[in-house]
Amino acid sequence: MRFRFMPVAVMGLAFVLAGCAVTPPQQPLAMQPTSLKADAGRIGVAMSTVPKVDTQFPGAGCLLCLAAASAMNSSLTDHVRTLPPEEVPALKDRAAALIKAKGGTPVALANALDVNALPNFSGDAPNVARKDFRGLKDKHQVDKLLMIQLDTIGVVRNYSAYIPNGEPKAVFSGTAYLVDLKTNALEWYHPFNVTKAADGNWDESPKFPRMTNAFFQALEQGKDEILRPLQ
């Protein structure tokens, strides 16, 4: 009688633990010297939509906290929204030019690629893309895909409810990776998260010159993160 509920309990525990299991994050993969050469075939170069340059206040969780954080930083937000994501939209073409300089055959895909719209890839083998990119092989007549996924461009200020946890920082983050479209295997995986603080006092409304400088520093450093491995 005592053991009647044991299988149910074990099954329940297994169910809970399975629910808690998280796929480990993809670790960075270095670019192989031969990955972009002529015999690599046609290499598609795609980029996500360039995110809107804006401010974010993570940690200001409740609605009132977010309203307070937004109000407290409204002048900064107004300014940040005027900053251009200079040369970021041209990253795809610059990447294609670098592949060509290495002897490869780049094909820049005309439109922005929404990776979230792709189907999931079944299987949990290491160093394989979580989304199924294989359908792009025939669609674009390419053998590999160099994807530049941009996540955040702008300024982030961490909060703890109503109170800022520090100065705002300029941020440029995303991931660049190369997928073999035959196997969906990753041949390069390079997440980047460039964070730059203002050199000196950041709070100089309305033009925030030091914060603006940090923003362009982050952009420049982020562009290097993406393009340097292709050189």
Place this chain on the structure above:
Amino acid sequence: MKRAGLLAAGLLMVGVLLPSARADDELALRWSAQAGAKPTFRGVLNKDGAGMGAGGMLYPAPGLVGLFAAVLAHAAVNSSVQSAEMRKLQEKADEVLKPYSGALDAIAVDDLLTQTRVALAPQGLAVRPGWVNANLELTPVFLMTQDRRAVLLDVAAQFHDGTSGRPRQLGMRVVSDPRAHPAEGQDDWASHEGALKKVCIELLARAVRHMLDSVDPARPAPAPAAERTVRFTEGGALRMERSKVLEQRCGRALLLTLSDTLMSVPLSNVAALDAECNAAAVPAPLAVAAE
């Protein structure tokens, strides 16, 4: 015989004092009271990783007044934690100066100013047309990079041309040319008396020259330049500054930053070296960095 001796001693004294004496047609170079009796040196601080991550906070306070008090207490605690963190970061950054404490102690303000005047001679401090009893008061801070390959000078200055009532506020940063990485136990900035002082004098002289040029009414305004992100070397590291390039020659650039202050930096790109600057004119450490 005694008279001749006195005369000779008098002439000798005049000869010794002459280099530091200021001619009437020279601008007065002063050290501000705020700058302190000794030159200020610090380690270059990187704040990119400073600050706490995002996080939630529950305020177990009854009523609106209680909530308000809890938020205020939270703000006070957060502020003191952040101040303490910045102090700790600066203390850690300043540790880079430890091997140079002897050399830094030997640098006296008067000597620094005198040597800067000498470095600027013969025309650097000449009074420009339109100036009457002009003076420039400096509040400098010297910073050393963490790799010990470069010194930066941040200088705030007040320029008084003697004609207008209010002094003009100026600001400039000068980054020294990077030196080769010092070998263990062979760091001439620490071991050779005057080596670090020489770098400081060069930086001060460069800053004074550029700041005076910027307020010279007879000097033509610089050609309008587009704003761009300029890459330069700060010790062994690559740095960037959003700015307008006012002048570019011999591997260095004079920038106008977004804060409307001047910045003189060694460029990171060897292609930036002008054809007119022959290799001999380029300081050896810069040539190494540019390779």
